[in-house]
Amino acid sequence: MSVKLEIAQDILLNLVTVMLTERVALSECWRRILGETVRSDMDFPPFDRSPLDGYALIAEEVVNATPENPVCLKQIDYIPAGGTPNTSVSFGTACRIMTGAPLPPVATGVVRLEDTIVNGDNVTILDGRGADKNICFRGEELFTGEEIVSEGTIINAGVMGMLAVLGKSRPYVFRKPRVALVATGSEIIPVDFPLVPGKIRNSNSYMLSAQVAEAGAQTILLGNASDNVDEISHLLESASDCDVFITTGGASVGDYDLIGEVYKKMGITLLFDRVSIKPGMPVLAGIRDGKIYLGLSGNPAAAAISFEQLVRPVLMKMSGRKTWWRPRIKAVLAAPFKKKTGAKRFVWARCWQTGTDILVEPSGAQGNGMLKSAMGANALIVIPENSPPLPIGTEVEVILLADA
Amino acid sequence: MSVKLEIAQDILLNLVTVMLTERVALSECWRRILGETVRSDMDFPPFDRSPLDGYALIAEEVVNATPENPVCLKQIDYIPAGGTPNTSVSFGTACRIMTGAPLPPVATGVVRLEDTIVNGDNVTILDGRGADKNICFRGEELFTGEEIVSEGTIINAGVMGMLAVLGKSRPYVFRKPRVALVATGSEIIPVDFPLVPGKIRNSNSYMLSAQVAEAGAQTILLGNASDNVDEISHLLESASDCDVFITTGGASVGDYDLIGEVYKKMGITLLFDRVSIKPGMPVLAGIRDGKIYLGLSGNPAAAAISFEQLVRPVLMKMSGRKTWWRPRIKAVLAAPFKKKTGAKRFVWARCWQTGTDILVEPSGAQGNGMLKSAMGANALIVIPENSPPLPIGTEVEVILLADA
Helix, strand or coil: CEECHHHHHHHHHHHCCCCCEEECCHHHCCCCEECCCEECCCCECCCCECCCCEEEECHHHHCCCCCCCCEEEEEEEEECCCCCCCCCCCCCEEEEECCCCECCCCCCEEEEHHHEEEECCEEEECCCCCHHHCCECCCCCECCCCEEECCCCECCHHHHHHHHHCCCCCCEEECCCEEEEEEECCCEECCCCCCCCCCEECCHHHHHHHHHHHCCCEEEEEEEECCCHHHHHHHHHCCCCCCEEEEECCCCCCCCCCHHHHHHHHCCEEEECEECEECCCCCEEEEECCEEEEEECCCHHHHHHHHHHHHHHHHHHHCCCCCCCCCEEEEEECCCECCCECCEEEEEEEEEEECCEEEEEECCCCCCCCCHHHHCCCEEEEECCCECCECCCCEEEEEECCCC | CEECHHHHHHHHHHHCCCCCEEECCHHHCCCCEECCCEECCCCECCCCECCCCEEEECHHHHCCCCCCCCEEEEEEEEECCCCCCCCCCCCCEEEEECCCCECCCCCCEEEEHHHEEEECCEEEECCCCCHHHCCECCCCCECCCCEEECCCCECCHHHHHHHHHCCCCCCEEECCCEEEEEEECCCEECCCCCCCCCCEECCHHHHHHHHHHHCCCEEEEEEEECCCHHHHHHHHHCCCCCCEEEEECCCCCCCCCCHHHHHHHHCCEEEEEEECEECCCEEEEEEECCEEEEEECCCHHHHHHHHHHHHHHHHHHHCCCCCCCCCEEEEEECCCECCCECCEEEEEEEEEEECCEEEEEECCCCCCCCCHHHHCCCEEEEECCCECCECCCCEEEEEECCCC
């Protein structure tokens, strides 16, 4: 049941559905995924308004004003920000106006305070050029009924501001998928336990929890289990509120590779048990009651790549995202990649620009256990299946990792 | 007191210091900034170990084994993951070994289970090539005393895994700077208030709270104040636990532009009151008791750019980051930029790759109030001061925004 990567991705993506939505205070919405399409219920600005402090007037009257030939007007009103005009302007008059305040009727422009001299009620306009440009027109940013932000948009700073403009104090966002993590292996101990011979600390759960967070989902750390079917299945059954269940370890062939047995015991239908990529080939995938179970390798670098390629797109779809894939670009190898490649390979890498060329090189030793190369990577090089060793200068495909 | 951008940045960066550190549970450390330099207190792997399930043996003995000329050995031990060897191997013998288990003494290689036939204690090796490569050597990933992660590193998935390997269950991380936000302006109402004529909702605080979060800092939303010195200073004084104080509105010249007066009343020393960039020229900066006060424009696009250029680097430094600046690349304009530019200008933009060229174009109308262009931007075009209109094909400098 070894499958190609694209088929494995298809299988999983077709089995999962988008999460339900929930309402969340806008102040907590950064990086959440919008769960509704938001239309404007108003024109914005809601009225013609002044973009600066100055005098609202009839622009045509002052267009030729200069310090040598100033135009003298009478101030007849004063409109603070948050206020409303009491009267309209006419030739020979002007209204003092603050940034953001509504223009008085008949006014067709605003002259900056700096271009005037004020003496009691008398306003001398020294420069009236472009006064007609100093208006933010009603509806120029948003008009009633206009679709402003669509469902599935990630809430960045601009979207956050826009939702506030529209009064979305508690927008609908997609619930975060809840991802249960179990590290298996009798050699694994919790991170705060003292090391004893033959044991290593549970690093996979922590590494994956960061990957889960980066994908916009929520981690439930279930801890670690020894190589024991009952222990592992007990932990998995304990988290019935979760949507996706990930184990690390016990995923390849061998007596202690128990995840297949765990799936049998729990009544989980096996979808596939290896994927032709390197690292990350041993991956069990199963489904029960619509929930996805993934058994990743115990090797950190393999687990990280399997997560990137198989779990992240699934979480992105479940989270309501419109795109499930990271951006890919073309780059040029700045160092040779000396291994020949059978199964499609992913290589932790650093990518940068020199002049207008995008260069990339592996970010260190890429052994199965090597977390070092992942620490400093900002990209993954994609090496197609059956590639020969690649010399410097080869154009390669690169996946950009934002979390770097 | 209008200053050039680089000088304004220098002034602020020289006034702030790095935050103190705190200890935080590793599971909460994603995206935090490491506040200590972590060295390895052990060799990792802590012992020579097997990367796969199979038989540990003397590699030289089986190097020529084939299905036609197999080598038969006697199994003398069984080393599960988490176990320790009971004996050493010798010519003619092999130990069954699980992934991650320590190699028995004298063993120089491991043959995969798939390349063997097992019958009771008799193990037939069908393929022994490369058995000597199937060892993860003690200390090959980390050695005792080696500097592994340095202070100031952002904790990504790889770093998270590495800290777990090293038992850093509660690493030191830099405290997040606390940023107080006040939106000023009598026309501003809270986001959950009904709109009435002449009023607009407080969008700046929400937009900036996302920018603060993206910079790794923490927002304290103080709400909004009318154009009143006492009201604004009361709000600012109420948040004495904060490290940076940002107001929006009231930052340009005019009777209702009160932030300068607020600073006077509060005894805040004014550092500068405008910066020669567009948008975002009106920026007051002040300092009192070592804490920074910034008065940004009430126009969202101007406030966003002032934040990006002046506040973000400050927060990055305070957060303990090693680099305070976003990555910049060269790109080619895919659409003309028709305005001529006086002060240095920043333009919200989208940037993408076609073939091996990086192209960029403005992401929509760039008016002062325009949040739309910020919503869809993944980059900012930097237009140098005193530039003519720029035709298609011009090479420009681009700042990459991760939050897109």
